Amino acid sequence: MRIDLQDTRVGLFNFELLRVLSSQASEGAEIGECVAAMKDVRKNDTESWTVAWNSLADRTAASAERFLQAGQTVSARGALFRASTYYQAAVFYVRSEDPRFARLSGRSQALGRQAARLCNPPIEVLEIPFGAHKLPGYFLNGGSGRRPTLIALGGFDSTGEELIHWIGFAAAQRGWNCLIFEGPGQWSALRDDPALILRPDYEVPVKAVVDYAVSRADVDVSRLALIGYSLGGLLAPRAAAFDPRIRACIANPPVIDVGNAIRAVWPAPLRRVGGVFDVLFDVLFAALARRYLHVRWFYHHARWSMGIQHPHEFFETWRPYTLHGLETKLRQPLLCLFTEDEIAQTSKAMVLETMQFLTAIEAPVAIRFFSRRSGAASHCQMGGLQAAQASIFDWLDDVTRREPAPASFSAPHELIEALERYHGKSVTELLDRERHMAVS
Numbered sequence: 001m002r003i004d005l006q007d008t009r010v011g012l013f014n015f016e017l018l019r020v021l022s023s024q025a026s027e028g029a030e031i032g033e034c035v036a037a038m039k040d041v042r043k044n045d046t047e048s049w050t051v052a053w054n055s056l057a058d059r060t061a062a063s064a065e066r067f068l069q070a071g072q073t074v075s076a077r078g079a080l081f082r083a084s085t086y087y088q089a090a091v092f093y094v095r096s097e098d099p100r101f102a103r104l105s106g107r108s109q110a111l112g113r114q115a116a117r118l119c120n121p122p123i124e125v126l127e128i129p130f131g132a133h134k135l136p137g138y139f140l141n142g143g144s145g146r147r148p149t150l151i152a153l154g155g156f157d158s159t160g161e162e163l164i165h166w167i168g169f170a171a172a173q174r175g176w177n178c179l180i181f182e183g184p185g186q187w188s189a190l191r192d193d194p195a196l197i198l199r200p201d202y203e204v205p206v207k208a209v210v211d212y213a214v215s216r217a218d219v220d221v222s223r224l225a226l227i228g229y230s231l232g233g234l235l236a237p238r239a240a241a242f243d244p245r246i247r248a249c250i251a252n253p254p255v256i257d258v259g260n261a262i263r264a265v266w267p268a269p270l271r272r273v274g275g276v277f278d279v280l281f282d283v284l285f286a287a288l289a290r291r292y293l294h295v296r297w298f299y300h301h302a303r304w305s306m307g308i309q310h311p312h313e314f315f316e317t318w319r320p321y322t323l324h325g326l327e328t329k330l331r332q333p334l335l336c337l338f339t340e341d342e343i344a345q346t347s348k349a350m351v352l353e354t355m356q357f358l359t360a361i362e363a364p365v366a367i368r369f370f371s372r373r374s375g376a377a378s379h380c381q382m383g384g385l386q387a388a389q390a391s392i393f394d395w396l397d398d399v400t401r402r403e404p405a406p407a408s409f410s411a412p413h414e415l416i417e418a419l420e421r422y423h424g425k426s427v428t429e430l431l432d433r434e435r436h437m438a439v440s
Helices: 013-021 031-038 046-069 073-091 099-117 160-173 187-192 203-214 232-241 258-265 268-273 278-291 293-306 311-318 340-345 348-360 385-399 413-423 426-433
Strands: 124-130 133-140 147-153 177-181 219-229 248-252 334-339 364-370 408-411
Touching (some): 013 031, 013 073, 031 046, 046 073, 073 160, 099 187, 124 203, 133 160, 133 203, 160 177, 160 385, 219 232, 258 348, 278 293, 278 311, 334 385, 340 413, 348 413
Parallel strands (some): 219 248, 248 334, 334 364, 364 408
Antiparallel strands (some): 124 133
16 A cells, blocks of 8 residues: 555554554664555555564564574564564454454563563563552663652553553653553453453552552652553543642643544534434444444444443443543643644644643643654654653653642643644634633
């Protein structure tokens, strides 16, 4: 298929390729291998995608084994990391009932863990106690003594192995520990423990992770931060609102209400019948899913991660995934990462809801904006991770070394210009009238 990395719609082949390529800087992918694999992928044909990436993953894993047998540890580590990434790409569109699902996902985790242990220093492989369950994770050490620590969680479809490349190595290089975990509803946690379906009250599993973090002798409990990617941009702020031990929070990007966001992008016929005529909704949705790959993927992944059975359950199941009502509870400094592609792809109603929430919370809010010119404009800055990492740790180093500032909100000029370009001046004019917008 023809590769178009300007098309960054989440769930489509071009974005998922960009997501794989984003691990290249830290040994998680090789550009030439990925481009070669894509030559065997046919447009919107998920089976050809799975076969191509599975084949590349198998070849890369085999080379890792040869390197290990020859005692070439560094070469083996790189091949293992790449194979882990490629197996995750292969399983992305595979339905949970397919026999390949557990094998491909399991291989991704197993090889990622094997690579982690070959790092210098080794990355710790964790099983964090969570009631009667265990949450899989990793711990990257930032240096000797008690270190500032960033807890990292993904979103609707992220893995712990990805987060090693997205934020883990960058944290350790800057003297920060990074504690990565997968919680309920996420790939490895749910695959190994079917009881761990996605849940809105993520403050519960995050509390267990924070409990574990503060028990470690190498964690500076006074400099503990939390970052959430994608859906984690809702789950992380929600968890922070309930746990004062978290001293700073990063939402990448901020997600205020998932149910509202889905309704906003849903075609009008589905919005009108949703929750009223369930059978009709299911029929209309099936037609939509046949036409749009990302809609089909989103539904089938939700069936597995959320335990839903029918499309009409979408709206009700997502309803409790909201930050509304937490405006007075969220008090930690909050960094929000926005990108131009997401501003362009998001409805005006959702942009307005996000800005109104951020101006209402009782916390100092900082914003970083990534334009298309920066190369980091896609969802979660895929394709431009180093720019995002620099912004994240510059901010973290600043806010964790001083007393918290009073509640404030400022928006960079580039963000204001993007809001007006894609959604008109009414968004910023409304915020100006309410005297909430302080332009930096």
